[in-house]
Amino acid sequence: MLKKTLISLSVIILLLMVGLRSMSISPFALGDALDVSTSMGAKIACSGRFISGLSEQQVMQDLAAYSVATKLLSIVYTEHSVTADFIGLSTSSATYRVGLGCTIDYAQPLVDLDTLRAPPLRESSLS
Numbered sequence: 194m195l196k197k198t199l200i201s202l203s204v205i206i207l208l209l210m211v212g213l214r215s216m217s218i219s220p221f222a223l224g225d226a227l228d229v230s231t232s233m234g235a236k237i238a239c240s241g242r243f244i245s246g247l248s249e250q251q252v253m254q255d256l257a258a259y260s261v262a263t264k265l266l267s268i269v270y271t272e273h274s275v276t277a278d279f280i281g282l283s284t285s286s287a288t289y290r291v292g293l294g295c296t297i298d299y300a301q302p303l304v305d306l307d308t309l310r311a312p313p314l315r316e317s318s319l320s
Contacts, residue, residue, distance in 0.1 A: 226262075227283035232297050233259065234266040234277035239287035239295035242270060274298070 234256055241247040241255055249270070256263040267278040274288040275295075286298045292311035 227279050228285065230260065230262050231266065231277045231279045231283045231285035232287075234263055234268065234279075235275050235285045235287040236295055236297050238268050238270075238277060239275040239289055242275065243273070243289035244294060 237256055237259070238252045241252040242249070247255065249268070252268065253264075256266065262279075265280055267280075269276045269278070273290075274286055276284060276286040278284045287295045288298055288306075289295045290306060290309075293306065293309060296306055
């Protein structure tokens with residue numbers, strides 16, 4: 194009985210690891226992979242929506258090109274930000290700022306991005 198249980202458990206773990214690898218997620222860095230996936234999803238969705246003007250469906254198609262795992266992201270849009278949630282295990286957000294673009298939101302940013310202003314663009318001398 195113990196032998197069957199150990200074999201079954203080993204098979205389940207192996208299948209889980211193979212499944213994770215098929216989604217480009219290392220089973221040994223699962224927590225980091227989830228955080229990277231949600232951060233990447235939030236940033237790309239933010240840029241796609243607020244800079245490129247893509248529809249929500251186009252954003253999801255764009256994300257799917259990066260990894261199969263991004264299909265598991267739940268994306269929520271607000272007026273100037275995007276939140277990505279990976280089946281309740283990891284959540285990240287990104288905010289759009291005029292003149293700066295989209296940035297991933299961190300708990301303790303190094304710089305107050307809301308106070309930054311982009312310098313005006315100069316006309317190029319190249320023609």
